[in-house]
Amino acid sequence: MQAELRRLVGDRQFDVWLAPLQPGPPTDDGTLLLLAPEDVRSWVATRLAGALDRAAAAVLGPDVKVAVQALDARGATPGATARHGTAGAGRRGARAAAQPPAEPPRTPDTRLNPRWTFEQFVIGEANRFAHAAALAVAELPGQAYNPLFLHGPPGVGKTHLLHAIGNYVKAYGGGLTVRCTTVEAFTNDFVASIQRGDMAAFKDRYRRADVLLVDDVQFLAEKVRTEEELFHTINALLEVGSQLVLTADRLPHDLERVEERLRERFAAGLVTDMRPPDAVTRLAVLRKRAHHDGVEVGEGVLELLAERIAGNVRALEGALIRVVAFASLQDCDIDLALAERVLEGLYGPDHRPGTSAGAAGAVGSAPTITVERIQELTCEAFGLTRDELLSTSRAARVAWPRQVAMFLAREHTAESLPRIGRSFGGRDHTTVLHACRRTAERLAKDPEAHDAVRALTEELLRHGADRAG
Template sequence: MSETAQSVWNSCLAFIKDNITPQAYKTWFEPIQAVKLSDKALSIQVPSKFFYEWLEEHYVKLLKVSLNRVLGDQAKLVYVIRMENTYGNKQPFTEKIPSTNRTNHGSQEVDVPIKNKNPELKNPFIIPGIRNVKIESQLNPSYNFDNFLEGDSNRLARSAGLAVANKPGETSFNPLLIFGGVGLGKTHLAHSIGIEIKDKYPEKTVLYISAEKFTQQYIESVKKNNRNDFIHFYQIIDVLIVDDIQLLSGKAGTQDVFFHIFNHLHQNRKQVILTSDKAPVDMQDIEQRLLSRFKWGLSAELQQPDNDTRVSIIKNKLYRDGVDMPEEIVEFLANNIKTNIRELEGAIISLIAHSSFNKKDITLELAKKIVDNYVKNTKREVSIDYIQKVVSEYFQMDVETLQSKTRKRHIVQARQLAMFFAKKFTKASLASIGSQIGKRDHATVLHACKTVDNLASTDKQFNKFVDDINKKLTL
């Protein structure tokens, strides 16, 4: 690789990084490699045709400005599209991507495999819940993109889901792993993708299944001595959606069979969609070879919805149910139920039910009563923001100081305690905790947790810190 090409691209990246979110930068620009520089034309290598199309659609202006800053107004950008896998024994044909006049971008040849149209598939053996003649998708039509509202907390995952639904098996998001805490919409999004694919590609076989049911089916196939039939059945699926994949933890036999199914589907450009309550890096007792495959595509996190998103969710729910509710009550619900979407919708249903059964108007007083009762009967998850606030106040500093880059011992220890309690009290991934507490990486969070454990067992004063903060967070 030309050092000159790399230095030009590094200068572009420095500008790009300052103008987009860290997650977008990591997803769309870190995988790009500079290839060569010829006169004013910089060639960059991207992983797929879809990747190229996404850059052209969403970041073309940013790319042009960054390149013009480094090479001048005559700068051109040429994409080199790398197809890493050879799929099956099919011979590829060559498709030329047209250049776009508005950006002075060049074009490059790309190999795209011939599409394979499957005949109607027959179920080779009876699986409970799936009819023997035709494979039913097991999808819930009430979970769709129309009622999966977009917000800052889910924008990446939702956008990736739509991209997969438009071109299943043909994007760089294979597998697409959606992870996040309880009630944040992982299952909803997975079903939405499947429903969208069925609408756009009715000839494709789509199957949704929980990891728990997959495990039960595998055990049953071993008992009946038809393990090969079980594997073959899953290998003929076009789009496989597996919910709660972390439940394969510790199940060596199920992991092994899923490994072979996954490999076959991926090599044949079949789409795999997974959901998990944790990121791959945080999964325990999952074989390394399987974890590495989970990381091949995109891991997209669903976080707790912000206030604007919660308001939109409430209004959408009320609209679908044909219920009018004063704006002040909508705001009250959004401000007081922050843990997850499931709890929020549950409170709305309770409020509507109480109003209907008791023949009373929906008032702020009734809303407060419902929320008080609902919160008392619901195990609430402490937020990372709240943990940082409690720790900062305990050590008499502000949150900005806690998150700062300083290496002063008492501030470092406060930051480590915040990370420790975030891991203890939330379902956020290590990467998410690090990102929210001073933009650190997951390794820093892991080190912080180990340090707190060690100091708590050897330092009486530090152990008192841990006990005091723990009491404040569990009141």
């Protein structure tokens, strides 16, 4: 069984996590009892349970069950030698996995951009949840959210977060291996491996990674053999508890030309969206980029760029790079007049890259109704404070207005259900759906409730019209 386990999980994972296991005494029901030191027991029981079951089935028969218990539960002495190795050696490996190494190990071909770290990522309302999920995954690979699926339009920071996870694990993961790839690179590697006849080496590269990061999975569409290989790779990784993170420009169920079984795998963990940054976040991005690059700009320059370039982070940083380049070529200061000339020459006097005439956040466009404004008007209408509205109280005087506010947020904003839920005290999307359903049912039966919600809706729309004017 030892050899089978080593084959399934690889030498590194076996030596760190499985070597300290000791066989326990026989059990009445024939369960294979394995004793693990407390510092590795939880990890083995959660991340490597599938590998233990498969190894036991292969060696001892399909009916054998495996149970992992704490070593001290049976009175075993720490450091005792077992058939699977020494407990002392295992604990040394576990401690190494919990502490940053003096110099992070460099694994070949990880393709991580060292500039894309969590420290360099600017957090805003459009990406706050995605950032938190990515950081949780980096801190606890395989235990927080697995797989993690980041989706959003181009240029909103998906790839930055993907590489930030990899860089964090390399620095603080105690030797956990990271492989970062794109669908295009994965496909090219797969095809080249078939041509060379070394598919075993290809599988070893991807299936023995502790953390696999895959960018732009929407490009899997109609790559039948690549889809099949990635599907089996994902299964192999999840079975041994390795972390998987993927990005795409749309939700898993919207990847219509990707195999259904892959879409189901993508959606099986945590799916989180990222959207174009708001004006405050855009300004913060520019300030951080200018500080990082040591660029001195005149008053109002960054504010102008943040106002005019409302598309995505790539367009935003590209505009700053162009302004800096023009200043360097003309040997002049980066002031507001120069920025105006550069933007007008590149985009015209009024055009804002990445936006349409009615895009939210663009200067001069009609403002959209926000969840925050809905909450404010709801509180005024029902005599509540904002803290009461967002609280966990289920009292009727609080629960009904909260349901109304969620209903209006769904009807009058472009926010997704998860984002609406998070705006109401961190609730999930199912709570929002329930609130909308209950509100619709009550409006159909209760004339007084119908009139109250209609009046609130009219006030909300009147506020939007006033702001637009």
